[in-house]
Amino acid sequence: MSEAAVSVRDVSVSYGESVVLSGVAFDVPRGEVFGILGGSGSGKTSLLRCLVGLRKPSAGDILLGGASIVHAEGDERLRLLRSFGMAFQGGALLGNRTVLENARLPLDELTDLPSEARDAAAREKLALVGLTHAADRLPSEISGGMVKRAALARALALTPGLLFLDEPSAGLDPITAAELDALIRRLSGELGVTTVIVTHELASVFAIVDRAVVLRAEAKGIVATGDPRELRRSASSEWVRSFLNRGAGFAGPGGGDG
Amino acid sequence: MTREGRGGGSGEETTVELGSAPDAGPVLTLAGPLDMATVARAWRDADRLLGSAPGAALDARGVTSCDAAGLALLDHLVTRHGARPDGLPAPLADRLSRFRDEREAAARSRRRPEASFVEGLGAGARGFGRDVAEQVAFLGAVVRALGAALRSPRLWRASETLGLAHRAGVEALGIVGLINFLLGLIIAFVGGDILARFGAQVFVADAIGIVMVRELGPIMTAIVVAGRSGSAFAAELGTMRVNEEVDALETMGLAPVPLLVLPRVVAGTVATPLLALYGMLAGVSAGLLQMSLSGFPLAVSGGRLLEAMTIGHLVIGVAKSVVFGALVSAVGCLRGLQAGRGPSAVGLAATRAVVAGIVLVIVADAVFAVVTTVLGV
Known part of the structure; x- marks a missing residue:
């Protein structure tokens, strides 16, 4: 199929009268690891909530595999929701279920596989993120990094072709973060999973992201699109170069991300 | 001459004095550091001294340093006690005027148009209506889930x-x-x-x-x-x-x-x-x-x-x-x-x-x- 895995068309997002994003447009080709970058308050999370159907944009359309998540209703919406996996920043694991039960949840609720098969499939995903040993523990009993990896395992439960990750490596130690980066890279390389990552962890960005859009609060939208390694050197906007170089060389007034 | 003083953290003393000049009437003289460590005391002293001398001139030539708390004190003396800031050194006067501008801007942006009684009543009624509608929709969702569960015992x-x-x-x-x-x-x-x-x-x-x-x-x-x-x-x-x-x-x-x-x-x-x-x-x-x-x-x-x-x-x-x-x-x-x-x-x-x-x-x-x-x- 030639159509993009994700196609964002002139999306605007506003809260009441305050406009957060205006006229945002980009395509994510299949198999790519795509980054949505930007500082705090730039609308990254709002955009992501629109992409996964938790929020309706105030204007524009979002297509997942060619079908609009914005306008889908009923069964079509359910089909779209089940076509991707999403890992939230804080994990969002169900607190009264074990790690294994959390990873198995989509299989339990959405498939009619026998219990042994659901268990095996969930354990396979836990092994993928290196959590086999923690399968029977509750989310409150494991570390923040493990919660994030468990959330990734749950997002992968149905082996989706499209993955949305909100700050997957934020708050992890460098080694765990690097392992997670390697895992994401492998998923996209071996399984062809399209991955959309919202992040401001630049180490991860340069390690795994093929292409990215950079959002800025003042612009209410995209200020740069492209390979972050190139943008870092040659983006036309000084702010973007500075953002990708950890603020080096940019000290003008209003230089923050707002 | 009334004199109130207190040792600042740096060894310098912050003093608040009320005196008078022959041609300008009462003068409040501030000297030493005006900062978070000293302002509370100076504020009380100045309030007491100026209670009997409204419209005094301010003399802050002896102020060695002044932070936001110090500016708030100067602003307070001007707005509350009608003290005249014309004797302030130029940099301090400049900072004071910017401080007042920012304070007024902050107050303006905080101010919201006050809702009238009728508007409040309308908003309340609309909120109540929305809540009732949500309860009815929720009831419907619960009944539907119940219906599904009756058909499929796993649920x-x-x-x-x-x-x-x-x-x-x-x-x-x-x-x-x-x-x-x-x-x-x-x-x-x-x-x-x-x-x-x-x-x-x-x-x-x-x-x-x-x-x-x-x-x-x-x-x-x-x-x-x-x-x-x-x-x-x-x-x-x-x-x-x-x-x-x-x-x-x-x-x-x-x-x-x-x-x-x-x-x-x-x-x-x-x-x-x-x-x-x-x-x-x-x-x-x-x-x-x-x-x-x-x-x-x-x-x-x-x-x-x-x-x-x-x-x-x-x-x-x-x-x-x-x-x-x-x-x-x-x-x-x-x-x-x-x-x-x-x-x-x-x-x-x-x-x-x-x-x-x-x-x-x-x-x-x-x-x-x-x-x-x-x-x-």
């Missing part, structure tokens, strides 16, 4: 529901028993006192039977369930909302109502009537205890009770508590799902759940009263 989530029913029911036995027992005792004592004047004390058994079984037993039990379980449901679902767990379920294409709400509503609806039966028993036995204390043998009081209590009263009492249990647990879940974001959201959701639960119970009881009166049962 009952039996083990989860049993656990919730245990928490809502078995663990509440103590408090429900105690409250209904004491309530029965109170009614029996007060009622017995009044009825004794007419020589009709034996009818306490009638009163206690009908009141506890038909009215107060179900109501008090439902109020306890609202306080214990309605609030717990709201807090649990509110926490899940705050932690994005509900969002996570939605992105998986899982609706929160069948997954989270149905087990709780079923548990509440099953546990409440059982608790109410237990509460009725406690209340009635309290009545019988009071009667035996007043000298009625159990055969007399018990016989009277069985005669007065028809099966109809019991059926109505149990039917009520089924409805109360469903209402209290459903509104608890709804308030939890409606929780906003932020640290106070969960507490607020629990509070709203208890309030709405109790209101709904009383309203439903009134509806029952009207319906049973019209039907003559």
Whole structure:
């Protein structure tokens, strides 16, 4: 199929009268690891909530595999929701279920596989993120990094072709973060999973992201699109170069991300 | 000359003095550092000194340093005491004028147009209407989930529901028993006192039977369930909302109502009537205890009770508590799902759940009263 895995068309997002994003447009080709970058308050999370159907944009359309998540209703919406996996920043694991039960949840609720098969499939995903040993523990009993990896395992439960990750490596130690980066890279390389990552962890960005859009609060939208390694050197906007170089060389007034 | 002083942190002394110049009248002289460490004292001193000398000129040439707190003091002297800032050194005067501009800008941006009474009334009515609409939509979703569960037994989530029913029911036995027992005792004592004047004390058994079984037993039990379980449901679902767990379920294409709400509503609806039966028993036995204390043998009081209590009263009492249990647990879940974001959201959701639960119970009881009166049962 030639159509993009994700196609964002002139999306605007506003809260009441305050406009957060205006006229945002980009395509994510299949198999790519795509980054949505930007500082705090730039609308990254709002955009992501629109992409996964938790929020309706105030204007524009979002297509997942060619079908609009914005306008889908009923069964079509359910089909779209089940076509991707999403890992939230804080994990969002169900607190009264074990790690294994959390990873198995989509299989339990959405498939009619026998219990042994659901268990095996969930354990396979836990092994993928290196959590086999923690399968029977509750989310409150494991570390923040493990919660994030468990959330990734749950997002992968149905082996989706499209993955949305909100700050997957934020708050992890460098080694765990690097392992997670390697895992994401492998998923996209071996399984062809399209991955959309919202992040401001630049180490991860340069390690795994093929292409990215950079959002800025003042612009209410995209200020740069492209390979972050190139943008870092040659983006036309000084702010973007500075953002990708950890603020080096940019000290003008209003230089923050707002 | 009045002089007030205090040693600053750096060894320099901050002084506030009121003097007078021959051609300019009173002069307030500030000297030394004006910062967070010294301003509190200087503020009090200046207030006292200027109380008797409004419109004094300010002399701040001796001020060695001045932070935001110091600027706030100078601003206060100018606006509150009418002190004249024309004697300030240029850099300080400049900073003071910027400070005042920023303060006024902040005050302007904080100011919101005040809503009139009519606007407030309209907004309140609209909010109430929206809430009612949400409750109706929620009820519909619960009924639909119930319908789906009737067709597919797996959706009952039996083990989860049993656990919730245990928490809502078995663990509440103590408090429900105690409250209904004491309530029965109170009614029996007060009622017995009044009825004794007419020589009709034996009818306490009638009163206690009908009141506890038909009215107060179900109501008090439902109020306890609202306080214990309605609030717990709201807090649990509110926490899940705050932690994005509900969002996570939605992105998986899982609706929160069948997954989270149905087990709780079923548990509440099953546990409440059982608790109410237990509460009725406690209340009635309290009545019988009071009667035996007043000298009625159990055969007399018990016989009277069985005669007065028809099966109809019991059926109505149990039917009520089924409805109360469903209402209290459903509104608890709804308030939890409606929780906003932020640290106070969960507490607020629990509070709203208890309030709405109790209101709904009383309203439903009134509806029952009207319906049973019209039907003559």
